[in-house]
Amino acid sequence: MSGRNSLRARLLAGSLVWILGTLTVTGCVLGDLFRRHVEERFEAELRIHLDQLTASIELTPDAGLALRTDLSDPRLRRPLSGLYWQVDREGGDAARGVLRSRSLWDVTLAVPADGPRDGEVHVHRIDGPDRERLVMMERIVQPEEVVAQPLRLIVAADERGMTSPVREFVGLLVIALGVLAAGVIAAVLLQVSVGLAPLKRLREQLAEVRDGRSRRLEGAFPNEVRPLVDELNAVLQHDAEVVERARTQAGNLAHAIKTPLAVLGNAALREEGPLARLVAEQVATAQRQVDYHLARARAAAATQVPGLRSALRPAVEGLVRVMRRVHAERNLHFAIEAIPDDAAFRGEEQDLQEMLGNLIDNACKWARREVGVSVAVREGEVAIVIDDDGPGLPADAREAMFARGARADEEMPGSGLGLGIVRDLAQLYGGRIELGQAPAGGLRAALFLPAA
Template identity: 35%
Template sequence: MRARSLTVRVLLLATAWSAVALVTMAVVISALYRQGTERGFNNLLRAQLYNVINSVSIGDGDSLAGSPELGDLRFSQPKTGWYWLVEPLGNFSTAPLASTSLGLTDLPVPDINTVPFDDHYERFYPMTDPYGNHLRVAETEVVLDANGRAARFRVSGNLDVVEEDVRFFTTRLYTGLALIGLGGLIVNGLAILYGLKPLERARRALERIRAGEAERIEGVFPREIQPLANEINALIDSNRRIVERARMQVGNLAHSLKTPIAVLLNEARALPKSQASVVTAQAEAMQSQVSTYLNRARIAAQRESVLARTEFEPTLERLIRVMRRLNPDTRFELKLAPGLVLAMEQQDVEETVGNLLENAARFAAATVVVTAGPAEGHEPGEGVTRRNWIEVTVEDDGPGLEPGEIVEALKRGRRLDESKPGTGLGLSIVNEIASEYQGAFGLSRGARGGLRARLVLPAVTRDIA
């Protein structure tokens, strides 16, 4: 999956949302559980405080008396942080009562302005005892008799209990949510992959069309994708009809003009020589222009067609067989990359490469070398979507051309060597067809000393993902 993949986008978005949602849930639930645990801890301290209040009174000798039984051994064990303490207030002067766990240690009393009493005349506040225990203290003041003698009652509990409880819960909570998140991620991934599977099938169907293995998108797709497949099929059908109509019109035009031009050329032979040369030259020029523009119209009609494709190797081998029969003394060497497929009509491939082979065989001393493979660094121009290009080079060991002669050779109808047969149109036709396909054509001196023709042509784009 690529960075710009729709599957990756949806999966990342779902994962990010799930992560944010689960983390938020974990924080909120943990905070709520802590609040509930602290509230329950305060209620426990309040219940124990009331138990102490109910167990203490003024005994004989006007002293505090009572033995609270809180049902928790931690109030009997020293340094636990679980203490209870009853201290006389005001003019009531007597010894305080304290739990065994407190011993001779005293607990400081915070200022009433710092920690005020609530509506029930109770207050809760944190404290650290001399042993380093973090405590929460529940406190109230109670009048013990009709004479107004009162005492301060305090019960403390160790907050480690709360922290351990919260820590245990949050550990289980985070583990559970992590497992839920992982399971959700897997389920989301499978659901997304399954949901987007029709898009992958549509992509493969398009790839088969691009490779020439099919002419339409076949298969049944979900209702969200089926209209797109139908529109693409309609576009392909329309494209095919345009190509066929253009071919038919090209053929009709060629047929309708061929006879009048042939008549002009015939009649020119009966004219005096001075007049015949002018008429013949103009008729041949008309014939050349008609051929050129008809080819351009045909190429333009099917240039962007996804159905235009030609297997390069068998086409080249057919051309080479013809060249070998016509030039038995010339050796033809082929160096081809495997699996080359051109996004061109076979007729155009044969015309371009055939003209180059014919020209090379005409001037070669002994050898013609044909090389073909992927082209590197070709920029076809704005608006062209093809990404793959094939470079074809045809090189001979003949006399070659100088830079100035190369410019002249590319002009329509120019022949640098009148001793060789030909019309001087071959290289210009190659250049025009290459230009119509947004390719490139150039001539240079080759490594063997002869002429090197380089042709860049569009290839079938197989990678459309």
């Protein structure tokens, strides 16, 4: 079944697209919000350091620069710690790195040419002492004592202090969202399986109806599926009624025809001469045709009815008892192998008896001492094998025995419809019959029918 026509695949595909899309957007939004939060805190810390530097810087009596107090963060006193400050002179005799933190050691930060106005704060990305990327924050201050030489105060920190937490958070977020996605997908799979379970049960019930184990759909179904079940049961009931009416009408028609035929036949038997013999022969032919077509009509109708199931064991045993009485003078031995209790034919019991009755009766007519019957179930069909120890049939003459009216011996009693009607009935049900040689040398008739 292709995914395009699968309800399960459609539900899963729609749910997966929605879940993965939602979690992806959620992950991107959360990651961006956390990144902004970290950047804001990072820049806020730099601003605090810059404010501390601004408040601590002072001019010495010899026009130099010094700090009144050290800045609070100990990283500023540890060489190459990743947190730095630097003071540059601006103006005519500009000088870079006039004063800098111990953490810079003997390195001077190369800052870009920029001209923020007094009090403004600018942020840049520059290279650090170890060629790492730094986030730099600067401001220009104008000391009151030295009007002509403004000071450029710079604070910088390793960018990894901002990007590393974001990277770690994104990694944990991906894992968390992945676990969440797996859990939600598992829940969706379970939900879809539970939601479609009534359809699976409906399919199983239909299979039981088809195989003859049930006549209608039974059991509790959800409200959404119940109308479908009711409609299917109504269709099954309607089909059964239509078929039953058709079979009844066919039987009535056959009875209506056979009654005047019987009257004609009886009248012909009371007379003598060529005309009487001709009438008797034609009446017998007409009766055979009526029996043949009635059996076909009954079987054709039965094949359209689901839920038919005919057990083989009682059918075979019942027919063997009848044949023992019919052929009592022959004193035949019936060898019946053990028939499985679950062996059943998916069709009308009357048609099963029609087919088996013809085959067993035919074997009894030709058998010398023994008739064998065996039943096996395999690959969705039942195989019924009937052997006799009679003279058998040559291979080139077996197919001709299926023709209507064909008889191996004209002196044998019978209508000549046996094998022909058996094959027609079997084919109507999707089965077949094969003729071969029995182990005792007689004829073997193997009948294959759909199993129920």
